[in-house]
Amino acid sequence: MYAEGETELRDLIVQNLESCGFLNKIKAEMRAGVFLAFEEEGSLRKKIPIFNKKFDDFIDTTEGKVVVSIVREFLEYFNLNFSLSVFDPEIASSSPCFSRSDLCKELNISNSDFDGPVLSALLKSKPNSEKREDISLFK
Numbered sequence: 001m002y003a004e005g006e007t008e009l010r011d012l013i014v015q016n017l018e019s020c021g022f023l024n025k026i027k028a029e030m031r032a033g034v035f036l037a038f039e040e041e042g043s044l045r046k047k048i049p050i051f052n053k054k055f056d057d058f059i060d061t062t063e064g065k066v067v068v069s070i071v072r073e074f075l076e077y078f079n080l081n082f083s084l085s086v087f088d089p090e091i092a093s094s095s096p097c098f099s100r101s102d103l104c105k106e107l108n109i110s111n112s113d114f115d116g117p118v119l120s121a122l123l124k125s126k127p128n129s130e131k132r133e134d135i136s137l138f139k
Helices: 002-019 022-040 042-047 053-059 062-077 081-091 100-107 118-125
Strands: none
Touching (some): 002 022, 022 081, 100 118
16 A cells, blocks of 8 residues: 555656656656766767767858757747757757857848748748748758
């Protein structure tokens, strides 16, 4: 009976922590900590298969930096801090992302002309008549 009571109490605590978002925050911080630990040991990055060489090569390009900056700005705009705490260590870029204003300059959109994430402004700035395969953000 005592063990059953402990199980019920544990389940109730877990449910409460999940409902208030605290447990998800802990999980996200733990994932971020794992990526940070790997990043601190730079030589491990090349040896461990969880790191993606294709991504690393992509993010070293201007286009890659813009794409990652758009994703990061979207997460920041909506205060998705749990996601950011995993995203930042996972991308582990040697060059930092563009700020919102620098991103707008890079994409030739006015920062003051819209309210919302840059991604939304970018999609709204493209004419609807263009076919998806014809859209090039990096002309």
